[in-house]
Amino acid sequence: MKFDFNYYNPTKIYFGKTALNNLKKELANYGENILLVYGKNSIKKNGLYDKVMEILKESNKKVVELQGIKSNPTYTQMMEGARLVKENNVDLILAVGGGSVIDCSKGIAVSAYSEEDPWQKYWVDCKRVDNKVVPVGSILTMVGTGSEMNGGSVITNEEKMLKNGRVFSANVYPKFSILNPEYTYTVPKNQMVSGIFDTLSHLMEQYFSGDDNNTTDYVIEGVMNALIDNARVAIENPMDYEARSNIMWCATLGLNTVTGLSKEQDWEVHMIEHQVGAYTDCPHGIGLAIVSVPYYRYIYKYGLDKFVRFAKKVWKIHGKDMSKDEIALAGIEKLSDFIKELGIPTTLREIGATEEMLPLIANSTEIMDSGYKKLTADEILEILKEVY
Ligand code: NZQ
Ligand code: ZN
Numbered sequence: 071m072k073f074d075f076n077y078y079n080p081t082k083i084y085f086g087k088t089a090l091n092n093l094k095k096e097l098a099n100y101g102e103n104i105l106l107v108y109g110k111n112s113i114k115k116n117g118l119y120d121k122v123m124e125i126l127k128e129s130n131k132k133v134v135e136l137q138g139i140k141s142n143p144t145y146t147q148m149m150e151g152a153r154l155v156k157e158n159n160v161d162l163i164l165a166v167g168g169g170s171v172i173d174c175s176k177g178i179a180v181s182a183y184s185e186e187d188p189w190q191k192y193w194v195d196c197k198r199v200d201n202k203v204v205p206v207g208s209i210l211t212m213v214g215t216g217s218e219m220n221g222g223s224v225i226t227n228e229e230k231m232l233k234n235g236r237v238f239s240a241n242v243y244p245k246f247s248i249l250n251p252e253y254t255y256t257v258p259k260n261q262m263v264s265g266i267f268d269t270l271s272h273l274m275e276q277y278f279s280g281d282d283n284n285t286t287d288y289v290i291e292g293v294m295n296a297l298i299d300n301a302r303v304a305i306e307n308p309m310d311y312e313a314r315s316n317i318m319w320c321a322t323l324g325l326n327t328v329t330g331l332s333k334e335q336d337w338e339v340h341m342i343e344h345q346v347g348a349y350t351d352c353p354h355g356i357g358l359a360i361v362s363v364p365y366y367r368y369i370y371k372y373g374l375d376k377f378v379r380f381a382k383k384v385w386k387i388h389g390k391d392m393s394k395d396e397i398a399l400a401g402i403e404k405l406s407d408f409i410k411e412l413g414i415p416t417t418l419r420e421i422g423a424t425e426e427m428l429p430l431i432a433n434s435t436e437i438m439d440s441g442y443k444k445l446t447a448d449e450i451l452e453i454l455k456e457v458y
Contacts, residue, residue, distance in 0.1 A: 071282070071284055071285060071286075071331075071332040072282040072284065072332060073332045073333075073334075074332075075331050075332050077327070077331060078240055079219065079240070079243065079326055079327060079328075080240050080243055080245070081218070081219040081220075081243045081244050081245065081246065081247055081326070082096075082245065082246040082247070083218075083219065083246075083247055083249060083322070084246065084247070084248045084249065085249045085250075085315075085318075085319070086249075086251075086315075087250060087251075087252060088250075089248045089249055090121065090125070090209070090248055090250060092246075092248065093122070093125050093209070093248060094125055094128065094129055096207060096245075096246045097125070097126070097129045097131060097162070098129065100161045100205060101161030101162070102130065102132050102161065103132050103134070103158050103159055103160045103161045103162075104126060104131045104132065104133050104134070104160065104161065104162050104163075104164055105133075105134050105135075105136060105151065105154055105155055105158070105160045105162075105163045105164070105178070105204075106122070106123075106126070106133050106134070106135045106136070106164050106166065107135075107136045107151060107163060107164065107165045107166070107167070107171055107174060107175045107178070108135075108136075108137055108139065108165075108166045108167050108171055109137075109138070109139050109140070109167045109168070109170065109171055110137075110138055110139075110140070112167075112211065112257075113166055113167065113211060115256070116253070116256045118166065118209070118211065118253060119166070122164070122166055132158075134154050134158045134160065136150065136151045136154055136178075139167065139170055139171045139174045140170065141168075141170050141351075141353065142170060142224075142226050142233065142347055142351055142354070143170045143171070143173055143174035143177070143224075143225060143226065144225070144226050144227075144228050145225050145226065145228065145229075146228065147174060148174050148177040148178055148181060148188075148225055149181065151163075151174065151175070151177075151178035151182075152178050152181040152182040152188070153182075155178055155179075155182035155204055156182050156183070160182075160204055161204075162204070162205050162206070162207060163175045163178055163179055163204055163205070163206045163207070164206075164207050164208075164209070165206060165207070165208040165209070165244070166208070166209045166211065167209075167210075167211050167212065168210070168211055168212025168213075168217075168261075168265075169212070169214060169215030169216075169217040169224075169268075169354070171208075172206070172208045172210070172215075172217040172218060172244065173215070173217050173222060173223045173224050173225065174223075174225070175206045175208070176206055176217075176221070176222075176223040176238065176244075177192075177223045177225050178204070179203050179204040179205070179206050179242060180192055180199050180201070180203055180223075180238060182202075182204055183201040183202040183203075183204075184201050185201065189225075189227055192236050192238075193225055193227070193234040193235075193236050194234065196236060198239075199238060199239070199241065199242065203241055203242055205245050206242075206244045206245065207244055207245055207247070208244045208248070209247075209248045209253075210247060210249050210253070210318075211253045211257070212254065212257050212261060212265060213254055213257075213262075213265045213269075213314075213317055213318045213321045214264065214265025214266065214267075214269050214354070214355055215265075215268060215321070215325065215354070216269070216272060216321055216323075216324055216325025216326055217325075218244060218247035218249065218322060219243065219244070219247060219325075219326035220237070220243060220326055220327060221237050221238035221239055221242045221243050222235060222236070222237050222238075223235070223236050223237075223238060223242070224236075224344065226347070226348055231348050231349065231430075232345075232348055232434065233344040233345065233347050233348040234344070235340070249318055249319075249322065251311060251314040251315035251317075251318045252311070252314075254318065255309055255314070259305075259308070259413070260353060260356070261353060262304065262308065263301075263355070263356075263413060263414055264353040264355030264356050264414075265317075265321065265355055266297065266301045266304075266317060266412060267355040267356070267358055267359045267409065267412060267414060268321075268354055268355035268358060269317070269320055269321040269324040269325075270294065270297055270298075270324075271339055271340070271355070271358040271359075271362060272324040272325045272329070273290050273293055273294050273297070273324050273329060274294075274339070274362070274366075274380075275335060275336045275337050275338075275339060275340060276290060276330045276333050276335050276336075277290045277291075277294075277333075277376070277380070278336050278366075278369075278373055278376055278377075278380075278441060278442060279333055279334040279335050279336045279373075279441055279442070280333060280334045281373065281375055281376055284332055284333060285331075285332075286328075286329060286330070286331050286332055286333050287333075287379075289328065289329060290329050291383045291384060293320050293323050293324060293329065294384050296316055296320050297316075297317060297320040297324075298384070298408065300312075300313040300314075300316040300317050300320070301313075301317060301412065302411070305411070305412065305413075334440045334441075335440055336438060336440060336441030336442070337438050337440070337441075338365065338437070338438045338441050339358055339361055339362050340358065341435050341436040341437070341438060342361045342365070342431070342435050342450060342453070342454075343357040343358045343361060344435075344436075345431045345435045346360075346361065346418065346421075346423065346431055346454075348431075349423065349427045349430065349431055350418075350421050350422045350423050350427070351422075352422065355414075356414055356415060356421060357421065359409045359412070359414045359416075360414075360415065360416060360417065360418055360421070360457050361453065361454070361457065362405065363402060363405060363406045363409065363457070364453045364456040364457050366402050366405070367399070367402055368443075368449070368452075368453055369441065369442050369443040369445075370398045370399070370402060371395075372442035372443040373441075373442035373443075374394055374395070374398055375394070376442075377397075377398035377401060377402070378397045378398050378401070380398075380401050381398055381400055381401025381402075381404070382397070382401075384401070384404075385400075385401050385404035385405070387400050387401055387404070416457065417457055417458060418454065418457055418458050419458060423458065428451060428454045428455060428458060429451055431450075431454060432447045432450040432451035432454055433447050435447070435450050437450075
């Protein structure tokens, strides 16, 4: 372990088939005004909305609703939530949904009482939160982002064509998160595989940095193996409880900061995807999968030993009579095969990108310098062209 770290994660997790039974006692910790935040229609279709409303009613809560949070949540929707919080003196924001709903809720939580323009203050200047923060609780229905146990809030500013992520500190993390794998049974296949790849991407972004012998790297390899094995089961049988629950916990572990401890961390694939998402509105994990393979083929030489280790420990390549380069590339090839196995598109064109968008995406992508290779905007453009 090369770098010093402090570790604190305040989110209480309730996991399993009976997890929702804990909502009532959690609600008792907050005042009567609740802002219920959810997506377009999935929770009404699968019955979760009715169950949650019943518990809120039994708990004598006054409920204001913010419905219709879209995938890749927008700044406009977030500010509408901030207005509702102030108007109704909200005591708790209850997010019921996937990463978009939870990210939006955290955004509302920090923005409602901000005296400055929240976009500039928090998503551009990344200033410390110095205003009142409204507590957030979550009920997770779509797995992948890890938002249920972290401070991430990724918001799309539709006017500025920017999808910016901000990682807030522990006072913005959900106070509690309810994780019942059964709620994920109704997630459509394209979203399920998007979430699976998002989790794998979080693990790779943290893994491919530094070349030290780090306990975190061993943890990540274990979680990657669990994720890949269980993804294969879930694709065949989406109703397999064990597989869905393993995937759910892999996703939470994948970005609850445990798998980033003492690591430099890269995150360039995410930066590229965020701008691909700003222009195409694609599901997050699908955009990540498309750009990952050309990105890793481009940078592997700069972190060769780690890519060899990835090929051997994650993809079980023996590497006998192979050069380091051959082993590393064989590992990336296995990653590419896995993406195809998940049924994910492999070109930007398939998710609605046009040729004119590519330079706009490349020039607006944030460039990180914590991975193996710091890219230029021109190099990002080349990577995008390769998978156009
Ligand atoms: O809107 P509804 O009708 O609820 O449908 C949603 C949505 O269309 C549907 N869905 C969710 N649960 C369902 C369901 N459909 C049927 N049954 C269920 N149980 O799934 C669709 C996608 O949901 P969304 O929340 O958008 O997906 P995800 O969890 O992948 O979140 C994506 C957002 O999170 C950000 C992404 O950039 C993107 O904006 N991220 C957040 C991170 C964080 N907070 O740390 C990190 C990630 O890297 C990521 O950037
Ligand atoms: Zn992600």
